[in-house]
Amino acid sequence: MMAFPPELLAMQLVTGLALGAVYVLLAIGLSLIFGMLTVVNFAHGAFFMVGAYMGVFLYGLTGNFLVSLVVVPLAVGGIGLVVERFLVRPLYGRGIDYPLLLTFGLSYVFIEVVRILFGLNGLPFSPPEMLQGAVDIGIGYFPLYRLFLIAATAVVVLALWLFIERTAFGLVIRAGARDPEIVRVLGIDVSKIWLVVFGIGTGIAGLSGVLAAPLQGVAPEMGVPILAEAFVVTVVGGMGSLVGAVIAGLLVGVVVAMTSLFAPEMAKVSIFALMALVLLVRPRGLMGRAGLMG
Amino acid sequence: MIQKAMPTSRRTILKTLGGAAAVAAAGPSLFNVARAQAAPIKIGFPVPLTGPFGTEANDQVKAAQIAVKQFNDAGGFEGRMAELLVRDDRLNPGEAATRTLELIEKDKVNFLVGSLSAAVQLSINNVAKERGVIFNSISQSDAINEAKDWSKYTFHEALNPHITAGAVGRYAFSKFGKKVAFLTADYAYGHEMVRGFKRAGEGMGIEVLADVRHPIGASDYSAFLPRIQALKPDVLVLCNFGRDQVVSIKQATEFGLKRTTKLVAPVLLFTARKAGGDSFEGVVGGSSYYWRLEDKVASAKAFNDAFRAANGGAVPSDYGALGYAGVRSVLAAVAAARSTDTDRVIEAMRALKYDWYKGPQYYRGCDHQSVQSVLILESKHKDMKNADDVFSIAAVEEPDEAKLRTCAEMGHKA
Known part of the structure; x- marks a missing residue:
């Protein structure tokens, strides 16, 4: 494994934020x-x-x-x-x-x-x-x-x-x-x-x-893959929460960017892994309210 | 006679579905009683008419119909006309297997030509070899000619990743530099291409800086690019296909990678280049065919003219041209064998030395891979003759069996 210089990590962060913008x-x-x-x-x-x-x-x-x-x-x-x-x-x-x-x-x-x-x-x-x-x-x-x-x-x-x-x-x-x-x-x-x-x-x-x-x-077909990703973002952020959507969108963007750097094959899976993780800890998502799905 | 006439009319209904050429071929057999007895030579043609490669598949059909028409215009074979039975495999191996089985069992096709994906052609090939029907595949694959998938009924008209990547690699590494990075779609096609490039580069002393695998069908590549950019490779090889290729090239261009790095793709598709626009400028890649070959090769000119005449001036794409060659080879073998008997046609195909549209070709004895030239193309967006003039031919690697993997390597006894 090669070392990653800080400029590259910073660059990857900016890339992730830009990616996250579309998700948001x-x-x-x-x-x-x-x-x-x-x-x-x-x-x-x-x-x-x-x-x-x-x-x-x-x-x-x-x-x-x-x-x-x-x-x-x-x-x-x-x-x-x-x-x-x-x-x-x-x-x-x-x-x-x-x-x-x-x-x-x-x-x-x-x-x-x-x-x-x-x-x-x-x-x-x-x-x-x-x-x-x-x-x-x-x-x-x-x-x-x-x-x-x-x-x-x-x-x-x-x-x-x-x-x-x-x-x-x-x-x-x-x-x-x-x-x-x-x-x-x-x-x-x-x-x-x-x-x-x-x-x-x-x-x-x-x-x-x-x-x-x-x-x-x-x-x-451009909307098909991105819809799945957008759903992940909404679920991570909490269905129905706008603040949650913004935070989760940027988070997902950065997570994708970082996995792309360290384990590129995992880039697509990473956001689902993130979703699973968030749901385990907070079943309603980061900022979700209770009862909406009820 | 009545018994004979019945299936003809039922068949006619199928033909109407099958396409214009099929109807044209049915014409004489309906009106000419003597000819009605001469059964048509049926070629099943499963291609992904719907789905992401619909444009290419439709081009394959158009070109294949030209081969059929030329055969019939020349009188067919002993009065028997050729007929193309087009089916939609929907780019799905399961669907392709079903359609192929139908073509063989219900439609009683004599031969199969077609496919536009590595996975689909293996599935068609499986059915064809089980039933003992000749299948001439017109899509890229390394696996289909390997002993475990191959049978004597299998022919491969298209190039394969090993030949294509090899030719492009030899050209690019000698011309643009030895420090190489790969950005590869993470599936069989991508892996086969990378293997081809690395093999070509081994003897040339290339240094692989990174081999980044991206999930197939990713909508954004920006996250893979900063690292590649930081490595400053001489050559970035994009081993992906279709929309993946269009988007990754576009985004690499926007990241300014072209300042330091030459972008190279194993295969540059005519159709993808047209959908990709200007960002393709300067990208180098391989192809089985490009219409401007007509400036040098007489058979290319003849094929293009026939295609233009039939399609309102449009030029054939690379995959389209393979549809033409795939069908023409089979029909030429029928004429040479003076028979439609499978074993005799196989013998005739094995013996073919042909030049249908791109210069001399022949099928290698051990695995029926068509030995042919590879074109190295460079995308341009200046000095274009017309909107279809999107590439310049940078080099042509002439047909050479030595550039293929050896028969032994493919698992065949030489």
């Missing part, structure tokens, strides 16, 4: 929807993929990455609204597996539609000119775009936190998650809140798709 974004959306609606959204990876394709498509039209970053979350969130209103809503009160199966099927529909529209082979996509290339961050060269990704994630998380913790609507959302019955008694239309939350969750999935597109290009 995906897990937030997943966790938000689960926490408020107790819907396990298996189409989350498909929303992510649709967002990525939309981003690439829009970028091709406008040549402006910023347009993709703004328009795509709105458009994908719009699809989310339609899905919640007409497909998910009729299933409330029927047990957790109904919406699970629905969204599972929906993900196949999305993948197939994209295959029909854009072909089986993925499309190439590179970061916009301004964010291309690697920069020296003192410990070695690191892709500029990945630094941008960490920053963008921080902005999204902060905005979401302010929205939920500091606005009146956020207050209603939190109340609705804690006790929908009382909120309804107080004369608030809970179904409208759920609609908006589903829209926000899927919108963030779309946004993470756009942000991830320059990392790997786009392909119809």
Whole structure:
């Protein structure tokens, strides 16, 4: 075994944080929807993929990455609204597996539609000119775009936190998650809140798709592996906990990065090992609340 | 006569499913009573039409249909027309075995050509050798020609990891340097490729700095890259395939690895290169075929022209061309043997010296591996003739049996 110099370890840490950024974004959306609606959204990876394709498509039209970053979350969130209103809503009160199966099927529909529209082979996509290339961050060269990704994630998380913790609507959302019955008694239309939350969750999935597109290009199946990883993150963080999703996302990113260094073959298994470990010690995840699955 | 006519019409229904070429071949036998008695020569063609390699598989079908059409246009064999029965193996060994068995039992195919994965071809080969049907595999594998999997019915039209990696290694290590790192997909294909490179490098004194294995189908490679970057290898060999290759090359480029290191892939796929875009620039790799070979090789020009005419000007991909060669070899052997009897066709195939699309080839006697040239390609994104002109041919390693593992090494008696 060779020795690993500290610069390399630091580099690996930064790499892990950038990796974690994508996990954080995906897990937030997943966790938000689960926490408020107790819907396990298996189409989350498909929303992510649709967002990525939309981003690439829009970028091709406008040549402006910023347009993709703004328009795509709105458009994908719009699809989310339609899905919640007409497909998910009729299933409330029927047990957790109904919406699970629905969204599972929906993900196949999305993948197939994209295959029909854009072909089986993925499309190439590179970061916009301004964010291309690697920069020296003192410990070695690191892709500029990945630094941008960490920053963008921080902005999204902060905005979401302010929205939920500091606005009146956020207050209603939190109340609705804690006790929908009382909120309804107080004369608030809970179904409208759920609609908006589903829209926000899927919108963030779309946004993470756009942000991830320059990392790997786009392909119809790109959401499949990442969905499994996002679920692990939500479970580690505690289903329904936003803070948990952020901590767990970064943690998983760093764990993957470190195992990739010391035992590359184990990189994929490591996150599941981490999940098992966390569940053994804290069955509800790091920041999970009781009773949600009940 | 009526008894004869019945199965013909039932078969026609199957043919409609089978594809356009099959229908075309059925035409004469329906309208010409005399010909209806001459049963078609059926070639079963299991390939993964759906799934991640759908693009390549569809290209294989298109190219195979050209071989069938050329055979039929030339009058077939004693009035018997060839017919391609395309089946979707869904890139799944179990599915492939079922489809193959159906092709043999229900459709009574004379020969099998096809497959686009190392695991799937072994499964087709198993069924074929059990039933005594010739199978000409058109996908890369080292194992299929080894004595434990091989049978006299097994032919291998494609290159294998040993030959491909060997040729690319000999080229890259002599040209770009001896300090080598590997980033390898952790499954049989990746391991076979690494073994090929290391063997080629042994005599050249290469130094392996790292052999990093990544899980197959990883969506991000960034975590593997800093370490490789820190080692500053002359050559980074990416022994992975398909989307793994596209994404890992893209991310290695973004980490700035190309500043110090030459990126090398055992196999550069035409289709993957087109999906991968500009990040492939400068990447060197091997291939069985690239359409620009037509500038030098007459048979390549003829094949490309036939393919372009049938497919609206599109050029064939590497795996597509193998579909053509795989089917054409079998049909040429039928013509040479003047028979469709399996043993006589085997003899004829073993005796073939052919040049279908890339220059001279022949099957090695002990294991039926097609001895052929390997192209060393370099990706470019400047000076392109058109959107399909994505590689330049850096070198061609001519066909040479000495570059294969020896018959004894494969477990065959020489």
